[in-house]
């Protein structure tokens with residue numbers, strides 16, 4: 093039976109590529125984002141790629157929209173195999189300049205919405221022995237200078253996903269955490285910024301294509317994996333954060349200095 097997959101943030105970037113990757117496998121994709129026009133265009137692309145698609149425009153930080161997304165998915169297809177919590181936003185600012193209201197908004201999108209959607213979708217996901225995908229980031233493991241606001245949201249998401257994975261094991265529901273590094277999407281253009289300075293980026297910081305990241309995510313779901321670090325850059329930084337925290341703190345101070353702090 094073809095999989096039914098809900099993808100948030102499906103109108104752009106990684107979410108759009110995920111919708112198309114699943115559609116090419118014949119899946120039914122339920123697409124969520126606020127902008128209806130872009131979402132309908134991705135739905136048409138998904139149908140052309142060989143899948144079925146339902147566009148449900150809405151804001152995942154709004155409870156009624158979250159409920160409507162889950163209800164529309166179940167109403168249309170009667171089951172749910174994969175929930176991809178992908179919608180997210182960046183925030184680049186020195187920590188002393190973080191705006192509390194913007195920080196709360198980022199947490200509502202990057203942290204609260206994924207957990208709440210998991211709660212709302214757990215019954216059909218349990219029935220299907222399905223998978224919850226949490227799109228985190230290398231910023232969920234390493235907090236670079238000027239990225240404290242965004243990284244703290246992904247650190248929180250990582251912790252919630254770690255608890256959830258253990259808690260849902262008895263139901264047969266898997267939790268896959270995905271850690272991309274830089275990906276060539278409108279993510280930076282859509283991020284909250286206090287100035288044009290998004291910080292110093294170390295060598296090896298080469299963007300992946302959203303198609304490559306999406307293909308890796310679909311394969312990781314099919315393989316039942318717990319964690320996907322999408323590139324050598326991410327794997328290296330993630331390993332270094334665990335085995336060499338001292339040198340990583342030194343590198344972080346150099347990055348701050350090079351970005352003018």
Ligand SMILES: NC(=O)c1ccc[n+]([C@@H]2O[C@H](COP(=O)([O-])OP(=O)(O)OC[C@H]3O[C@@H](n4cnc5c(N)ncnc54)[C@H](OP(=O)(O)O)[C@@H]3O)[C@@H](O)[C@H]2O)c1
Nearest residue numbers: 101103104105106125126127151152180229274275277279
């Ligand atoms: N690109 C990178 O370098 C990178 C690296 C690591 C991790 N990530 C993570 O990957 C995920 C996807 O990022 P991306 O690069 O594909 O970004 P993107 O191209 O900016 O896409 C973001 C998507 O989220 C949707 N969205 C934003 N706010 C929303 C809301 N309140 N409710 C519903 N949908 C909302 C957007 O559509 P609307 O604006 O129409 O709602 C859009 O479809 C994010 O979680 C991000 O943190 C990205």
